[in-house]
Amino acid sequence: MRLRAVLSVIVALGAAAPATALASPYADAVTASAPSGWWRLGDAAGPQAANAAGGSAGTWSGALSAGAPGALAADANAALAFSGGWLDLGTTFAPTAALSLESWVRLTSASSTRYIFSQGGTSTGFHLYTATGGAPVFVVTSSAGRATVTAPSALSANVWHHVAATFAAGTATLYVDGAPVALRALSGMVKLGSGSLYAGRYAGGGSTWRGALDELAVYDRALSPADVADHASRGRDGTLATAAVAGPPALTDATSATFALTASDPQATFTCALDGAAATACGAAPRFDRLAERDHVLRVTPIDRWGRAGQAADYRWRADHTAAPDWSPTPPETRIAATVPEVTARPDASFALSATKPTVTFACALDSAAFAPCGETVDVDSVGAGDHVLRVVATDRFGQSEPVPAQYSWRVDRTAPDTFALAAGPAPGAAEAVAVFASSERGGRFECRVDGGGWSACAGPLALPGGATTLAVRAIDAAGNVDPSPATVQLTRETPDAEPTGARSFTTASAALSFAASAGGALSCRLDGGDWSPCDGPVTLAGLAWGEHGYDVRADFPGGLRLEAPELRWTAAAPGARVAALQFPVLLHRARDGRARSRGRPPTLRFALNVAAPVSVRVERLRGRRSRALSAWTVPGRAGDVLVRLPDRVVRRLRRGRYRISAQPAAGAAVRVAFAVV
Known part of the structure; x- marks a missing residue:
């Protein structure tokens, strides 16, 4: 008040x-x-x-x-x-x-x-x-x-x-x-x-x-x-104001009550206290709804024009819903029958409403609008694209409304989705590449076309034939809108060099991988679970250790969308031991101390070994087409460049003449080079 x-x-x-x-x-x-x-x-x-x-x-x-x-x-x-x-x-x-x-x-x-x-x-x-x-x-x-x-x-x-x-x-x-x-x-x-x-x-x-x-x-x-x-x-009036209260019958099945308040001071205002609650300001015709089924008392206090509280008046009555033949303590529940699917391109919809009680009224709200009375048939026309919801509350004649509105949600979608794709592979030794793809809209489906073929339904991850070079993917959303500009990826086949050219490449594996993303995708990669870094496909990986390897590729697109291809895995199997790049001085000089030298230094054999293996070194004396073994010994070889200094006992036995030195790994072929001593 x-x-x-x-x-x-x-x-x-x-x-x-x-x-x-x-x-x-x-x-x-x-x-x-x-x-x-x-x-x-x-x-x-x-x-x-x-x-x-x-x-x-x-x-x-x-x-x-x-x-x-x-x-x-x-x-x-x-x-x-x-x-x-x-x-x-x-x-x-x-x-x-x-x-x-x-x-x-x-x-x-x-x-x-x-x-x-x-x-x-x-x-x-x-x-x-x-x-x-x-x-x-x-x-x-x-x-x-x-x-x-x-x-x-x-x-x-x-x-x-x-x-x-x-x-x-x-x-x-x-x-x-x-x-x-x-x-x-x-x-x-x-x-x-x-x-x-x-x-x-x-x-x-x-x-x-x-x-x-x-x-x-x-x-x-x-x-x-x-x-x-x-x-x-x-x-001021010397007498405090009094109030008169007129209200509902002493016994009623109504769950609401309206009162008429008057006071001896025509400018008086009122406070009302229902059932012992705190008094609050009220008008001359207060109404109380959703009253419980029990005895009630309304206390009305007049406040005169000078702010003085007058004598309170009490009004008593009883609300008893059970007195009504159709009363039920259960509020009604709304059923909504919709003619529109949950996702559609149509701007119109129609709904039929019913309830679990025979005598009800409905209030409807479309999207964020306020609830307003509505009939048993609700027609919606010309709604815009986007998410929509129809909420309905049923109220029985006692004023009992369902506590949670019934609702039907649908989406009007007139916008074609965008498609994003990423393809990678195949991994070394594998027969198929793999592709993943996504749509800018949730739900829907995809169609794919490989190397200019026909469109067909597909889902990711999609296995691609090893020889495939072009993949096109288009998204079709739940409303049937088709992406007019499919996502396209191009895969290029690359092979590593067949012959290593240095000790590092000779002792390690390499692999060629092809991957690509559709327009707008920023690629990043990682090898064997390492850190992600920007990359571009195709890529040739060199210096790989023998054994299992894994390569991950992902693409980040505008709007925060990220695609990640399944990991490409392969095994780089260690080959048999092999010697390459054998080097030894072609000319040695016999010194006064009886030792053969190369530019005054003891001669050294150098070669590359692709895997760790013991290597047999052999020196032979050549006479015409014949050869005679001068010395042989075994050295422990490690992968990479190997240096073997000739033992002093061998150097002393080198006389003037022609020789041949060879290095042969276990279970491997021998590599030889000729030299002379003068």
């Missing part, structure tokens, strides 16, 4: 002349206090605000509305609503030694400063206003200085309050609802500013009042605390 704030402000700084009594307790009290100016604000229309006593008529400006409900009890006089407008109250009010300001106020917005009265400026005159947050403030400037008096608490919003402020005898006092709330000492005479007295805005412009004002009055004397308390008391 929203409380209505009423602020009555009185600032007293002087004496006033008597006025004629009016026919209400409050009007009589103000008349007896002899105001210098009194604007009751009950005018039927502008542009004048009639003066009930003293002063001159006020002039309307801006957004003002006559006929607002007034602040006073036992007085039909209306108030003036302020929505950015103000009143010019003229210059006739010119207090000197003392003054009082008084008003009933109802504040609706405390987001900034809101003026009730204002005369002068920052260094002259007097001002009554509410600060940001709603606390009343009285500022008065005298010949001796300036005093600012601030209330310790804010006014309640949307409630009528009586506020008064007085200045005289060296004291500025601020009152709220008849009680003094703050005061400041200030001597001297009132220092008036130039210009008019304004109500509802700052004299210099802006900070307009938001809400309503009633019974503006000014005095050229300081009202006594008793005067202020009497005015506030006479404006």
Whole structure:
């Protein structure tokens, strides 16, 4: 319930002349206090605000509305609503030694400063206003200085309050609802500013009042605390408000209840508390739905226009669903029969709705739209491409709705998918290559064509004949859209060199692999589980150790899509031992010490061995076509370059003549080279 704030402000700084009594307790009290100016604000229309006593008529400006409900009890006089407008109250009010300001106020917005009265400026005159947050403030400037008096608490919003402020005898006092709330000492005479007295805005412009004002009055004397308390008391009803409640029958099968609330104060608001719950603001016709099947009590408390809680009234009744012949505690469930498949290219759809209970109503929501009533047949036309969902809630006549809406989801797809492909292989010694592929859309299927053949259904990973060089793949999504630009990959066949050319290539294996990705794919590879690095196919791998090997290829496409081909695996089998590149000096010189030398150094045999194996070295003396073994020995050979220094015993036996030296690995062929000794 929203409380209505009423602020009555009185600032007293002087004496006033008597006025004629009016026919209400409050009007009589103000008349007896002899105001210098009194604007009751009950005018039927502008542009004048009639003066009930003293002063001159006020002039309307801006957004003002006559006929607002007034602040006073036992007085039909209306108030003036302020929505950015103000009143010019003229210059006739010119207090000197003392003054009082008084008003009933109802504040609706405390987001900034809101003026009730204002005369002068920052260094002259007097001002009554509410600060940001709603606390009343009285500022008065005298010949001796300036005093600012601030209330310790804010006014309640949307409630009528009586506020008064007085200045005289060296004291500025601020009152709220008849009680003094703050005061400041200030001597001297009132220092008036130039210009008019304004109500509802700052004299210099802006900070307009938001809400309503009633019974503006000014005095050229300081009202006594008793005067202020009497005015506030006479404006309010001496009796707290009472409420009357009309509601459903004492026993009903309805699970909702509507009430009609009235109060002795026609401006009263209400709070409602259902079944002992905390009281909350409610309107004059509160409704409560989905009530449990049991006894209920609604407690209604009236809040009068001055924010006072009145006497509470209780209303009791019982809701019993079982009294209804068709009542059931189970909420209905919706069944949706759709004519549209879950994925389609069609923009229209039709649905037939039914429920598990005979008497239900339906509420439907398409996609993110709010639920709205719908019939048993729902037709949807011209929906756009994308995902769609129809949600339906069934409600029985007792107001029981299914807790989770039934729904049917489908997708309208008019966009052809994009296709991505990666092919690799075959691995050395294998007969087939392999291809993997993907679509930009989930679901659907694929068709493939190899080397210009016909299209046929396919799925990855796809085995390709070893001689295949071109693969084309196209995706067909669930809606039947076909990729108009199939993904194409080209495989190129490469073979490694048949004969190694150095010790490293002679002692290791090599392999040629072909792989390719469709347009836009960035390739990366790794060998034997190593690190991934960018690559391009085809590739020849050299320097491979004998044994098992694995090669992985993947392709990254725009949009974060990644394809990875199955690992290509093969075995590099170690061959039989073989000697190559046998080298020995062709000419040796016999030195004086009886040893054969090559350029003064002991002769050395050099050759390449492809695998580790023992090697037999043999030196033979040649005479014509005949040969005679001079020496033979075995050295442990390792894969790669092998250096064999001739033993000194062999070097000493080399006489002048022709010779032949050979190296023969175990179970391998011998390699020979001739040399001479001079």
